[in-house]
Amino acid sequence: MSSPRAGDDGPVSERVDDLPPRELAELRLQAERYLRDENDQPLLDLVGDLRADEQWWAHLWAPGAAIAARRLGSPQASALLEEAVTLGFSQPEMFEGELEKYFGTDTGWPLLQRRMRVNVPLPTLELTEWPDAGPVGALDLYAIAPERESALLDRLPDSADSAWDTATGLLEWVHDQWPHANDHVEDPDALNVLERVDGGARFACVEYSIVLSQALNAVRIPARRVDLRQANHHVGVGRGHVVSEAWIDDLDRWVLLDGQNGSYWIDEAGRPLGVRELQRLTEPPAFVGARGVESLSAEQAAVWFSYFASVTTTGYTWAEGPFAPIFQGMRSIRTPRLVHDGDLAYPRLSAVTTGLGGTVTAPTVLFSHAHPYGTAIRINGKPVEEYPLDLTPGSHELTVTIATPYGETAPQHLRYLSRSSDR
Template sequence: MARPSQSAPLAAPKLARVRTVAQDAMRGARWWTLLDLERTLRADAEFWRDLWAPSLSIAAHKVGLKGARSRLDEAIEAGFHQTDLFEPELSAAFGADPDWGLVLERARANVPAAPLRITAWPEAAAAVPLRLDRAEPHREPQLLARLPRPAAGAWETATSLLAWTSALWRHANARINAGDALDVLEQVALGARYSCVEYSIVLAQGLNAVRIPARRVWLRRGDYHDGVGQGHAVAEAWIDDLDRWVLLDGQHGAYWAGEDGSPLGLREIQARERPARPVHVGPRNAIQDPGLWWAYFAHASVTGAAWAPEGFVPLFQDGQVLPTERLLRSAADAYPRLSDVAVAVVSAEGAPAVRIEASHPYAVGGAWDGEPIAAPPGPHAAERRFTRVLDRSPGGHRAELAAVTPYGTLTTRTLEWTAA
């Protein structure tokens, strides 16, 4: 049977109708109907090689036409390789041919290399959802207006705010018992003096207002379920420049440091066998006995979570309940590394791209090999600042990804891919 000549491309509405008729004919084993459409189906450049040509070979065999396999051979010559989609019909029709094994090998050899393959990518470590201690969104701008102006770096900003907080009033055991940092500041302006709890509120909510992730921390002595003076409230913050969580004591205007002077986080302090050294940045309420205050690190909880490997005691000294949103066995689960990033694969105007998914709650964009990703103004500009199209030039590729915050670019993570 002579091969029909290639037909001109079909208009979309007519092509859709022809495809429907051809599909129905295949399902209903109406082989002559399908064969009558061959000239038209050849104009379907999208499906001719991979669908219609092998289907027509089967149809031609079913009705006993000579040269039935020619459409299949033509398709394989053009790159067809999905023979499995047409089994067992193909083998039933042509499996007895002496060269059938070679035909299948030719088809399998047509499978092209993947045009793009991502081979290594960053993943964020598992952790419980992060809960920060923030003022209500509509009140945060008012709080921000009362705070010291942020510095260029996160650590400098945090220590400046720590010193400022500790200098606001002299410690007293009074409690405001309600309200947020603005309420505390307004009452302090009228002469009120408060406890460690209010220092922690002002410090944590102030840090978040200047886009440093922070939450409150409740410290408790080993036998906190009975007695007095068994607890202390502080704050902790993720410091971009240090790539770590750091404990900040608003009452004492201090942070705790290791032997090399590096600021310590809560977990590091709890793991020590001897007291860390308090470093004071505030003008008053200095820690006079580090050993006494270090005892408060026996037990701890943070905004949103508490941990107790040996069992949690939910009652505090006077019988009050210690609520927690999430009870954990490991403190590590409460400490996401906020410089972590993950990646999503997206389409950017039809091209494969990756979008940086930042763990940092105040990320404003992504960086690619040290340079912030540029995005023109307009709709979806914020999302585009995290998105980059992958280089499709042949060979191996590598990029260093990072989140960008108001204080700079965070620690990088590696992405690798290959293109054919």
């Protein structure tokens, strides 16, 4: 009989004070050799000492000794197995068919099998729901150089209390900075654009996106630049449009913001939409202006809606089928990551990842996040790094959020059951 692999599922590393005393460790090694070598009588001679090993007696040594006794024809065999089952033994599979081989024809074996199945207790601590961020791709924001951020902030309107009100205020402000024209800057820097506008320059959609995206990040709203393309973008002219997108904490979603038009898209319920939602629609939704900006007509919206055939955001380009990497026959489409699934480019920034820590008697949970402007994890409203679980028997729930400059993100929940350890 091969020796059961006792202890193989233990922790990867243990503290020295968690290890058994040297004498017990040596006793276990000796008993394991006897089990492996089917050295039955020496194993039975150790039963008195092994019974003192409370952790392993019922689950390993008693059933192992029962097999050894049965092979020797000893009347101890049935009593040892009965003792193991009475004390909670529930893993006959550890012995790789040996228990069935030596006890399976006993009249009491079916009852012992049922008792072993019943011996498996419910866990004393069981997580039933927990936050899981899932696959998280790299997030590249479109921000101004750190040393330029303060000067940009000096030019921006004051932020509002909410992320959405702040974003729409910036959308209106950027739209009003200059009338659209087809000039461009070589340096994608919001301050450079604004300074040239002060001197009379006028720019196109690219520059509206530069200023809006960098302004949003300066006020701690995660934002990216987005290149939109019509179908057949590899030929012709006017096939592209450039906008911004922002993660809005209070809406718990990515939202597309068009600086040139001072507008954003909404569904029938008035909910602002993001790129992926717009790509899945077959008919254009409403394209509405920010505060103080006139909304576009349905006919105008239909024209702008045609630009969602192909998309590149800061860090990603995606195409479910074939993709032409040349734009209008004159420029290569550059991207760090070309993917098939565009959803990978849109991490939910309110998502939280759950980790586990602590000890058997004092378990803890740890949460982490990928929100670029998150300042802390809050559990039940309080900033916490590692949270000890309440082991009072019953149902428990934790509400987990990320603190940001605009309050807290949408709540995530961890729910668990704590049960008495009494059998």
